[in-house]
Amino acid sequence: MTAPARVRPFGERLAAAMDVHGxxxxxxxxxxxxxxxxxxxxxxxxxxxxxxRVMDAVAGRVAAVKPQAAFFExxxxxxxxxLEEVVAAGRETGTLVVVDAKRxxxxxxxxxxxxxxxxxxxxxxxxxxxxxPYLGFGSLDPAVDLALATxxxxxxxxxxxxxxxxxxxxxxxxxxxxxxxxxxxxxxALNTGxxxxxxxxxxxxxxxxxxxxxxxVDLAAVAGPLLAPGVxxxxxxxxxxxxxxxxxxxxxxxxxxxxxxxxxxxxxALRTAALEASSQAAAALR
Ligand SMILES: O=c1ccn([C@@H]2O[C@H](COP(=O)(O)O)[C@@H](O)[C@H]2O)c(=O)[nH]1
Numbered sequence: 001m002t003a004p005a006r007v008r009p010f011g012e013r014l015a016a017a018m019d020v021h022g023x024x025x026x027x028x029x030x031x032x033x034x035x036x037x038x039x040x041x042x043x044x045x046x047x048x049x050x051x052x053r054v055m056d057a058v059a060g061r062v063a064a065v066k067p068q069a070a071f072f073e074x075x076x077x078x079x080x081x082x083l084e085e086v087v088a089a090g091r092e093t094g095t096l097v098v099v100d101a102k103r104x105x106x107x108x109x110x111x112x113x114x115x116x117x118x119x120x121x122x123x124x125x126x127x128x129x130x131x132x133p134y135l136g137f138g139s140l141d142p143a144v145d146l147a148l149a150t151x152x153x154x155x156x157x158x159x160x161x162x163x164x165x166x167x168x169x170x171x172x173x174x175x176x177x178x179x180x181x182x183x184x185x186x187x188x189a190l191n192t193g194x195x196x197x198x199x200x201x202x203x204x205x206x207x208x209x210x211x212x213x214x215x216x217v218d219l220a221a222v223a224g225p226l227l228a229p230g231v232x233x234x235x236x237x238x239x240x241x242x243x244x245x246x247x248x249x250x251x252x253x254x255x256x257x258x259x260x261x262x263x264x265x266x267x268x269a270l271r272t273a274a275l276e277a278s279s280q281a282a283a284a285l286r
Contacts, residue, residue: 010096010128010153011197014225017063017096018253023285024278025064025098025227027257028054028086030071034258038265044078047071051086054261057270059093062278064127066227066255069101084123097126098155098227104132104139111142118146128153130203130227134168137186144190144200153199153225158183159215161205161230170215178215184222191223197251201225206236206244206254219248226251232259232277238284245285254281 030050032042038053040046051067058065065086072083083099090097103113116122117129129147131140133156140156147154159169159180169180177185184202191198202222204212207230212219219226226245230236231254236244245252256277263273 007149007151009151009194010147010199011191011194011201011224013127013151014063014096014153014253015196021061021063022278022282023253024062024274024281025066025253025255026054026058026062026260026274026277027100027229027255028065028067028071029257029261031258034261034264037262040265044075044082047075047079048082048085050264051082052089053265053267054270055086055089055093055095057267058274059089059095061271062095062274063253064096064098065090066098066100066257067126068257069099080124087124087126090126096128098128098130099124099126100130102130102132102157103143104135106135107139107142110139114143114146118143118150118152120150125150125152128155128201130155130157132157133183133186137183148190148199151199153201155201155203155225155227156183156187158187158202159204159208159211159217161207161234161236165205165208166211166215170211178217180211180215181217184217184219187224188218188222194223198222198224201227201253203227203229204244205234206230206240207234208244212244212246219245219251222248222251224251225253227255228252229255229257231281232256233262238280241281241284249285252281252285254285
């Protein structure tokens with residue numbers, strides 16, 4: 001009997017993509033204001049044109065794209081269909097797709113989210129999904145299991161880029177460690193034995209300043225990818241990336257949405273902005 005083909009883990013695929021293209025993820029966040037600035041209607045047709053222009057500009061040229069599910073869901077089922085098209089375009093062009101849906105629920109419901117976003121054959125299943133551990137890290141088990149079984153990945157919210165995050169993430173558990181440090185330790189345990197990067201990553205905002213140190217989070221020990229939103233529109237740049245991530249900088253996938261999308265609507269201008277952001281991230285993180 002032949003052994004089943006081994007699926008290549010997400011972490012390995014992401015490490016390879018970052019080696020080729022640099023450490024940038026382009027966020028696809030079709031804000032109503034951006035649709036307007038691009039001369040597109042704030043409806044599913046406008047959304048579709050926007051999303052395809054971004055994919056035309058960056059697919060095969062950056063390590064990953066990150067469609068923000070909320071901006072697709074606000075257009076109802078027609079918007080979700082466009083999200084499915086983005087996922088399909090990523091598959092067709094060999095571009096990794098991180099679906100930023102930040103799912104998190106009790107374990108039994110988490111199984112259904114995993115089925116939607118991480119199961120082979122699901123039209124919403126990209127290469128990785130953002131998830132929230134704030135119903136308890138163990139509630140994510142169905143997503144962890146399915147991601148690892150299908151060669152997909154997770155990015156678990158750890159230290160988010162918004163100013164409200166520390167209220168929860170810097171709080172201390174009964175064991176005396178911060179919530180963020182505990183999230184990081186759980187991710188590290190899941191990446192034990194991974195060949196290059198593990199497939200269970202964290203979200204750590206590039207805007208968090210000294211929070212990694214303040215909250216006692218050991219990012220290098222995670223041995224998985226670190227998705228770093230906050231680059232561009234939220235104010236972080238090369239200096240912040242280098243300062244926040246220190247010794248863990250080789251694990252970082254910097255993420256910029258509006259910072260790149262503001263260059264639209266022309267495909268060439270979007271591509272130039274993305275490649276420039278990618279070079280800057282590479283220089284900051286090398
Ligand atoms: O801590 C987090 C987690 C996720 N995000 C998401 O990233 C983008 C940021 O967009 P910009 O236009 O580059 O500011 C957006 O989809 C957020 O939901 C984050 O910003 N911070």
